[in-house]
Amino acid sequence: MTRPYAVTANVMPDAPASAVTKAAKIAEDLGYESVWIFDEGLAMRDVYVTLAAIALGTQTIELGTGVTNPYTRHPAVTANAIATLDEISEGRAFIGIGAGGGMTLNPLVIDRAAPVAAVREMITALRMLFAGEVVDFDGTTMALRGARLPATRTSLAIWFAGRGPKMLEMAGAHADGVHLGNLHKATIGNSVSQVRSSAGRKVKISLTIPIVTTDADFATARSQLTFRLPDSPQAVRDRLAITATDVAELREALASGGPSGAAQLIREEWVSQFVLMGDGSAWRSELDQIMTGYDIDEFQVQVPTVSEAHARLEAAAKVLAL
Secondary structure (H helix, E strand, O other), rough: OOOEEEEEEEEEEOOHHHHHHHHHHHHHOOOEEEEOOOOOOOHOOHHHHHHHHHHHOOOOOEEOOOEEEEOOOOOHHHHHHHHHHHOOOOEEEEEOOOOOOOOHHHHHHHOOOOOOHHHHHHHHHHHHHHHOOOOEEEEEEEEEEEOOOOOOOOOOOOOEOOOOHHHHHHHHHHHEEEEEEEEOOHHHHHHHHHHHHEEEEEEOOEEOOOOOHHHHHHHHHHHHHHHHHOOHHHHHHOOOOOOOOHHHHHHHHHHHHHHHHHHOOOHHHHHHOEEEOOOHHHHHHHHHHHHHHOOOOOOEEEEOHHHHHHHHHHHHHHHHOO
């Protein structure tokens, strides 16, 4: 079966960096084009230390943050980290950014203030710094004075990941690529249209939809929705009839017991609207319809825990004929 789109991987660094590196190497050997590493702050291993380990343990696969944010580090410090990663990996790095989620920001007591402006200003600063400029910049969320990176590649790609309409409009206008992750499947077409209508140029689009073939996969997808649904756009919550009380209960359960403790609050009928289900031929058929129907460039296989990396990456690679 012909596949007119690229396949990448997104790995949660919930294990030592050496184990995450082995997962990335598996992805490389199987033919995945890039590996994204989640930045979940204190909940997981440090994203940049882990990416450096991956850079040294692989040869060809592209690698980057999947995704980081403008709040936990100054954007210029992030730019320096990515430029250094690019140097270590001999030109294989990219950066993925977003507005940050509750799992990352809440333990640090960071308010996600002015998220659209914060991300837009981060992209602006990254572009100037990656271009090798001496940067003076006054934004509403950050500033720079005489800032310059010691080494950089001007063509470093900047990806954005988000879901809200204002974020997608901003991303289409400013980013090199836009990643659409864990969307309600009925909203994918509208999200793609929002990106493309604001771009005025070629912008790559990447998509993640969790693959569910077992009860364990379903439980994992259910657990992940505990921290994704509260941060979803209001239109999605309205579509699912998720109330403010539901959101408050989810946030409270997450704070006290983490995703596993909050999973019981996620209704089964919600999960099916965010995942690909069935055997390989079933989910591949549904995926192909989505990818070709909306002319999406990349499909990203999600690896929510490193212990499952080999099995998940290998199974998806077989179905997708890598």
